[in-house]
Amino acid sequence: MSGAASGNPLLEAWTTPFGLPPFDRIRPEHFRPAFDAALAQNRAEIDAVARDPAEPSFANTIEALERSGELLEKVGGVFWNLSGAHTNPEIQGIEREMAPRLAKHFSEIAMNAALFGRVDALFRRMDDLGLDDEQKRVLELTHKRFVRAGAQLQGADKDRLAQIVERLAALGAQFSQNVLADEAGYRLVLETDEDKAGLPDWLVEAARRAGDELGLPGKAVITLARSSIEPFLQFSTSRALREKAFEAWTHRGEMGGDTDNRAIVAETLKLRAERARLLGYPTFAAYKLDNTMAKTPAAVQDLLDRVWAPAKARAAEERDDLAALAREEGANIAIGPHDWRHYAAKVRKRKHDLDEAELKPYLQLDRMIEAAFDTAGRLFGLRFAEPRDLPVYHPDVRAWDVTDAGGRHVAVFLGDYFARPSKRSGAWMSSYRGQRKLGGEVRPIVVNVMNFSKAAEGQPALLSFDDARTLFHEFGHALHGMLSDVTYPSIAGTSVSRDFVEFPSQLFEHWLMQPDVLRRFAVHAETGESMPEALLDRVLAARNFNQGFATVEYASSALVDLAFHQLEDADEVEPIAFERAVLERIGMPAEIVMRHRTPHFAHVFSGDGYSSGYYSYLWSEVLDADGFAAFEEAGDIFDAEVARRLRDFVYAAGGRQDPAEAYRAFRGRDPDVQALLRKRGFLAGEAQPPGADS
Template identity: 55%
Template sequence: MSSTKPAYNTALTEWNGPLGLPDFGAFADGDFAAAFEAALASDLVDIDAIINQHEVPTIDNTLKALQLSGKDLDRVSAIFWLRAGAHTNETIQALERVIAPRMSRHSSSIMMNPLLFARIDSLYEQRDLLGLDPESDRVLDKTWKGFVRSGARLDEQGKARLADINEKLASLGAQFGQNVQKDEADWALFLNDEAELAGLPDFVRDAMRGAAEERSRPDAWAVTLSRSIIEPFLTFSDNRALREKTFRAWAARGQNGGETDNTGIVAEMVDLRAEKARLLGYHSFAAYKLDDTMAKTPKAVMELLEPVWDKAKARAAEEESDLQRLITAEGRNHDVEPWDWRYYAEKVRNERFAFDEAELKPYLQLEKIIEACFDVATRLFGITFEERKGIPTWHPDVRVWEVFNADGSKRGIFLGDYFNRQSKRSGAWMSALQSQHKLDGKHTPIIYNVMNFAKPPKGEVALLSLDGARTLFHEFGHALHGLLSDVTWPAVSGTSVSRDFVELPSQLYEHWLTVPAILEKYAIHYKTGEVMPKALLEKVLAANTFNAGFNTVEFTSSALVDMAFHADGTPPADPIKFEADTLKQLEMPDAIIMRHRTPHFTHVFSGDGYSAGYYSYMWSEVLDADAFKAFEETGDVFNGDVAAKLKKYIYSAGGSRDPEDLYKAFRGRMPTPDAMIEKRGL
């Protein structure tokens, strides 16, 4: 009896590793291409089976079958895109440039298939007669709209052009992200002279030493463009010339000429997005994107951003005066420049609140902040975490936890990948290897967080800034959205919600970091083991809105430029000039730059995720500020009744209902921006 060897490595699609994970040791980088080929073909077989059946369309034989199609493609994609972001190399990047447009073309062939859409359309037309439960009704509605928004109603010429546009956008987005990653990975400033380290606390020096060692320069200290190193360097370095040099490199990512320059990519993407919107009947790409969000229209977004922008500029002007005062007092005669702001702001904070980041950081151990994240989840939602060591993953730094419900039953798997490395793109994010659903049995969620904290030298403790600790809480809030999901349909699982609602669970979770009961338990000095002194804790809380003008100008300018690129039906030919002209119109302070300048604005141009949607963080912030007040109003930030409603309507509900309905079910009403403006200290 003969056996035929599989055409690809099935370890990528049949996950036989511990705890239901993929066996990461059973496949190599070169195995992905063949696995994608097989999985793409298998997905089309599934689609053909739906189309070619003789039975009239039903929820089971059409909608459910569509939801469950492409399992192999889902699995190989989940592993591949994890690797592309968190641990890439030339082999992965080369395939990414090929597979991103290929996947787009594949999706277009399905979403524009007239026979498949006819079956979905038939169900949609008779949906009121099908007796659907609310979740199934919402999935049908989302599916039908997804087909329409993907061009299912266009004529053949329109479909062909839209498929071309989508394919090109996917290719450009992949290249954009790779260019930024390369600029960040390739740039480092090596310092050999102790005098060049003036002003830098030990934790910054240790991080720089670790970065130099990773780059085979154990004799030096390295400033890199990782936010976990560049920001503290700009905050503490006494050497103004070095601050300027490193800041300019940081600001110029994606705009250095040559192969990694993203200027032309942005121009082409904005133009293609505008054409796509017109094809689908929208005035602008922003109108197209926002039609499927809570905000609905560009006008609603601007009504949120513009008042905040005015308040932020006014506050930033006051802050800049404070910084200029210190510069003058030092006998210097220069204006505040962007490479000066963090340095002098830290001095003002020390002056005003009698503490600085260097005093606080020894109390924020990565390990303890992870424990704090877990403790808050246990107090609010009853879930617990048990670490499982020795399980192979995509990198030796990755850690694995099993997650359990209060009754001891398994809830899911959580993986954390916390340290910066050259093979990882910048930023922090949450994603899923497997999403929760119950459509064909119980599918437990496998959720991961990726961070970019500076890795300490071997044997040393990893310490976080307060912003770093907030980032960890933020991404873990997203992780809980995936872990606590309790829906039937995959299409509405976990974070499958509108973009301006998805940040609510993450931003809300940040609030618990600075709850005194949490800091008193987990803010432990890494050397002495002492709890953060109450006086320091009070200073930290008092300084919560310090530098609010700077922080809000950084963010809001990015959101406004994003909207400007996409809200006009006629896109600009020169994106760098357009950025500068837009900021001039907005009267952007000279001493501050956008948090994400256009050439490295990966949220918006490395894929489609936050395009015309960066405002979403502030939209969700309106919700999260009000949602935390629901706890504060009871006098107990861990109130069991409020937590139960929060779990039911926010963290577990996914996209099973309209987000506005979910928020009202939790809070009883929709909020105004007042609580958010108060929270920001504006």
């Protein structure tokens, strides 16, 4: 049945500007039949390749695979983006159904013996096929994907792996929905003046707006959105309420009942370990890391160990500073995790004469977006226009037509910046459509999703400095997608190894901390005046403040992730007990909690994207610290030649090269690991702020 005949907009040819999805016409009931049609079409495409009587060639096998699945990508691009950014119970039900179905579908493709036979035959005579470098890379990666997905397994082992993959997909979908339910269901209602003690006016106003949105008009409500809970923990002078809110925040996914994730984590770990054994690896970490820059769990452990000791030492110094200030104020307490942000803000004020209330008016969301756009323009020649007729999926979403210096269309960029109950927490970049040249030029549609607090009507939204850094971080990912310039979709944009994908995003953060950028775009919301030089100096001086805490909070999560996935036998693991044992072994400071505790560690358990891979932010930070030094060495943070190499070998190149080779092509040498410790302020020398977590 044609899309027009069925009345299903997901199955029609889209005539919207730039081929954007017609969001106003798409309803939840359209997704199941659209997925059915797309899966059937993709199965037919795969069968045609596998059964082709002609001798395998790059064109009739690899390129045919690259061309297949266009409808499935189109339908899935809309669905999976909405399931994260603007979901509802109907979409969540479809997600629980479709996650295992799609996993089964792709597993069947990977285990199609006839299809793999064609790919394997080409791989074995790759050097005789007359392929260019990009084609060789695509063939190599295609073959590796088949092997890693179990194409060489036989009989019962092949069947068992298919079952595991399908079950893991279902568990991952349920995990993320449980976390969202715990986040959306929590309200800390501030009833009295004592409940609001210490909170700045902008936070109380944001809490009132949250109350209105949650059906509690006139009430000030703190939610578990990071943009709500973190400033509350910082400013509230009620230690009891801070502890209550912190307890809820750190126990998402561990609250009992239908949304408790502990059993899901246990089953996930057991199945991942079995999957690795079936594929010939001793542990799941060994399996996952074999396909990364790090290559081995030992290499990851070495990097984390090198950072852990100096981070703990710095955190101990920071804790002593907080305790001393608390005693000065008459609080004879041992600093607890719910106290850290509160007293850290006061210590930062004392040491650097810097506080959020003074800084926030200079960090308007619109101006920070302009700053990111301007930086991209000066580096890569991009221009951003905001037509008002582009379709979007929520009234808060903004859309830009991105062009190059010659006026050629490069991409559509969507920005979805504000928290709401229908959106999962965190910040991320995704694509509705990827870039490719195969079969004709197709330019990408890229989205950044954030969870900032929305301002009152007519008022500018104001960011914390961490919020502004997150905006730059995710826009770095967006540039990686938008600037992609490859032929084959499987290697386009962010389709690179997990521990390289954070390099372009973390590198882009550096420009936020440049005086030239802040002078132009950090403009006071009321007076319109630029940030005073004295305040700018204090911001730069405080860039490594609290880095012991930040590094311990992050690295402990990475160490627990790695330890979980180095288990050879995960049959009897109890996740919380195991987490506790790892933290005791590494000497986790009692005053700090993991940035992502296991029951809500979505990076690792709502799919396996970052499983055994949460370390990758740190690995990429080695690259970004060393990479930005190339601009500093050139004497110009917008040096045209360095920017050209960065674009050609990193942002535009996708997975065209091995990431280590890509970095060397950009930098001219391997990265200097010491740059990471300097950046975090653990060595003498100039340092930059840490990478944001996406």
